[in-house]
Amino acid sequence: MSVAADAAAYPKGARVSARIGSNVGCPTYRSERIDSHHRIDTFRSGSWVMNRWLSGSARRLDEQGAARTFVWTGGEEGTKVLAYFTLAPHRVTSMSGSEYSIPAVLLARLALDLSIQGRGLGSQLLVDALERASYALGRSARGVIVVDAVNREAAGFYEHFGFRQVAGNPFRLYRSASDVARSLGVA
Numbered sequence: 107m108s109v110a111a112d113a114a115a116y117p118k119g120a121r122v123s124a125r126i127g128s129n130v131g132c133p134t135y136r137s138e139r140i141d142s143h144h145r146i147d148t149f150r151s152g153s154w155v156m157n158r159w160l161s162g163s164a165r166r167l168d169e170q171g172a173a174r175t176f177v178w179t180g181g182e183e184g185t186k187v188l189a190y191f192t193l194a195p196h197r198v199t200s201m202s203g204s205e206y207s208i209p210a211v212l213l214a215r216l217a218l219d220l221s222i223q224g225r226g227l228g229s230q231l232l233v234d235a236l237e238r239a240s241y242a243l244g245r246s247a248r249g250v251i252v253v254d255a256v257n258r259e260a261a262g263f264y265e266h267f268g269f270r271q272v273a274g275n276p277f278r279l280y281r282s283a284s285d286v287a288r289s290l291g292v293a
């Protein structure tokens with residue numbers, strides 16, 4: 107579980123700023139590991155699966171050390187969660203079924219509250235997730251970041267950012283850690 111634990115230690119500036127609308131304010135969101143003080147009950151992403159994961163599984167799996175969930179709070183919403191993503195350690199297997207021992211991180215879940223969708227924050231949330239995943243992998247040239255898409259539309263979102271489908275599974279996509287690091291400007 108060191109991979110996801112390392113992601114939690116990622117020393118980035120904890121604040122994510124985003125311009126909402128044309129010139130109407132620039133709310134600032136705080137990106138942090140999920141905790142008991144976060145209000146998760148009101149989160150609505152438009153995806154029942156994503157909502158249920160946050161309310162029913164995220165905290166438990168984080169406490170168990172099985173996966174790390176990071177949330178965005180802030181603006182005028184206090185501790186209300188407005189976005190989240192979940193990272194977990196992962197193992198990459200070859201198409202032939204034999205296992206490679208290359209490090210991997212699974213971006214298992216990623217979602218924004220409906221109230222802040224469609225404003226460019228989805229891409230910022232993905233950058234936050236990829237930065238933490240990349241940091242956890244130690245920018246290994248051999249590492250892989252794998253994502254699970256909840257449906258076809260979500261897969262399109264990841265493809266928009268350069269992820270490619272794993273053969274035989276349209277809902278699982280990947281990018282090499284070195285490719286991601288180049289995109290993030292940290293290679």
Ligand SMILES: CC(C)(COP(=O)(O)OP(=O)(O)OC[C@H]1O[C@@H](n2cnc3c(N)ncnc32)[C@H](O)[C@@H]1OP(=O)(O)O)[C@@H](O)C(=O)NCCC(=O)NCCS
Pocket residue numbers: 151152153156215216217218219222223224225226227228229230254255256257259260261262263264266
């Ligand atoms: C997926 C999600 C995070 C995207 O957030 P968003 O606020 O709608 O997206 P943004 O406004 O930040 O869009 C960022 C870019 O992605 C593109 N994009 C967004 N959704 C897309 C989709 N389904 N397919 C292809 N491109 C998409 C946008 O056109 C935009 O492109 P640009 O930067 O070139 O202009 C959000 O819709 C969501 O939480 N959906 C419900 C949960 C979900 O499906 N999660 C996906 C992971 S399983």
